[in-house]
Amino acid sequence: YFLLLGEGARKLLSKLTQKERETFYEDVRTIYHTIAEYLKKNLPLRNSFLRDIQILHPSYRSVQYSDDIVRIARTVPGLLSDQEIDYTRDEWLNYSLEHIDETWYIKEKKKDYLGAEIVIYHRIDYYWNKVQINKEIIKSVQSSYLVYKQDLHFKKVAAERLEKENKENLKEAEICKEILNEEDELLLKQKTLQRELNDATSIIADASERLQLALKKKDSIEIDRSTILIHGGNTKSKEINEQLSKVTEELIKIQKKRKSKFSQQQQKRQKTLTDASIILN
Incomplete structure (x- = not known):
């Protein structure tokens, strides 16, 4: 296992014996393993709705995600009719072809100390307040998220x-x-x-x-x-x-x-x- 250490930590470790250093690295590894196991156990990594909902980020505005928006529309049974769900696919296709001003989703661009570009995005609700899309879809997403939170709390x-x-x-x-x-x-x-x-x-x-x-x-x-x-x-x-x-x-x-x-x-x-x-x- 490779562990990046700060200069201060490296100097402190140099004062320890080989056995103490081995114990330190073993303890750190155990801590990271415990954190990882906790995240795997408690994060909703297999939740298909959360996986699909990420397409609402501007960077996913593409024809290839039309099936994902349909799955989102189906998430809350009875909210949309079959015809409305079909329209949702068409609306997404139109949305993917639209020219979107990047100021709607990019708040700021700057460079780090190495000269690499850093992009800071607006909140997702700021972006969707700018974009014209079926309001029922937004309601569906909000309703689904509320149901998900209630279910998560109950569990x-x-x-x-x-x-x-x-x-x-x-x-x-x-x-x-x-x-x-x-x-x-x-x-x-x-x-x-x-x-x-x-x-x-x-x-x-x-x-x-x-x-x-x-x-x-x-x-x-x-x-x-x-x-x-x-x-x-x-x-x-x-x-x-x-x-x-x-x-x-x-x-x-x-x-x-x-x-x-x-x-x-x-x-x-x-x-x-x-x-x-x-x-x-």
């Missing part, structure tokens, strides 16, 4: 709203992600507690069988051991059931919250798609 507002909604959607997505993680943790905790409850229940059932057998054999030691196991199992079961109850309640709340958030997110996503469609159209 700008929609784009700003879309950007805001995208940021909000990202935040909502993070919240939904946190909710899903919390739900997964609760499900895992519920599963773990259920397994522990099953283990405790199994211990109680096994100890109960041992107790019945010990009672028949009148084995006091086995009776004591079985009783301790049953008591411990019951205590553990009660504790686990209380924890399971709390986890289940929390799980129900988080699932309701998840459904609500996902529903809101879906509605916002649909609205965002609608706004994006408006901007593209």
Whole structure:
């Protein structure tokens, strides 16, 4: 990339290290790239009406642009009849053959310090106030420009709203992600507690069988051991059931919250798609 520098900038850069100069040029290039991307994104470069409207400049007064003036006349549907649009072509042909005083569009001519000629033009409305042309065409152009400005403003507002909604959607997505993680943790905790409850229940059932057998054999030691196991199992079961109850309640709340958030997110996503469609159209 070639970058023209003023003398002052060149002297300042000479005091920097090679690495600092490379960083400077890279930053400048990034700035120009960003500006160019912004202009490409926001300027109406593909607007056919704006492309055609440039023929109203005096330098485009030529037969070859007769199709362009017809396209301009068609821009606002219903403004001109088919016959009037055909007349517009004829009027443009006549206009292109007319002798136009250059003082109508050239305000001043002068030379720069190299001797090259510089032409300063009058405003375009100054020129067309001098030229006799179908007034309906001028009204058409003015009306089309007004419609274009209103449409541009509407799309700008929609784009700003879309950007805001995208940021909000990202935040909502993070919240939904946190909710899903919390739900997964609760499900895992519920599963773990259920397994522990099953283990405790199994211990109680096994100890109960041992107790019945010990009672028949009148084995006091086995009776004591079985009783301790049953008591411990019951205590553990009660504790686990209380924890399971709390986890289940929390799980129900988080699932309701998840459904609500996902529903809101879906509605916002649909609205965002609608706004994006408006901007593209």
